Amino acid sequence: DIQMTQSPSSLSASVGDRVTITCRASQSISSYLNWYQQKPGKAPKILIYAASTLQSGVPSRFSGSGSGTDFTLTINSLQPEDFATYYCQQSYSTPRTFGQGTKVEIK
């Protein structure tokens, strides 16, 4: 199974900050990397797929980069509605493993 390791597990930031979350795969997954946002009591929501493609309707302050084993999610100018937990997921193979999540909290 492919292991996905996210860092940090949590961070505190202020509105307007730039936030970066990293995700590392235990083997190459090409660009088969997705990012999801989850708010309490809600299902996850897709933000970015194929490592860098923004899902329709997602604000452009979200961006993704990387390929192979190392990936990054960046949120430019953090907004109040962005405080949530973020998960990376590989879709290269089954099982479709997730990172452990990064909780973005208000500083």
Add this chain to the structure above:
Amino acid sequence: QVQLVQSGAEVKKPGASVKVSCKTSGYTFTSYYIHWVRQAPGQGLEWVGIINLSAGSINFAQEFQGRVMMTRDTSTSTVYMELSSLRSEDTAVYYCAREVQTTMIPVGRLFDYWGQGTLVTVSS
């Protein structure tokens, strides 16, 4: 519009089975895969398995070997996940999610629609 609507919360005793349904609408049922993902209280997302809605074939995480079954009813566009020999560690919210594969480069596979989640509580 695409919708995935799951059945309601369940409370089960250890050793029992639970069957969760996921009724889909708004798209061609057999053209996609459905995955099941669970989330224990305060924990992260854990992949459970996948069902090919066209062929009915399934694949699931090794830890559920012998305990999970996924089926579909094409006449009602509904997918089912049954988990048996329940234990307290199975207490979680169970989500169904549709997977789409994009055709434009770079090709991606993503969960674009999710059910609202079904809380399964296992307690004596």
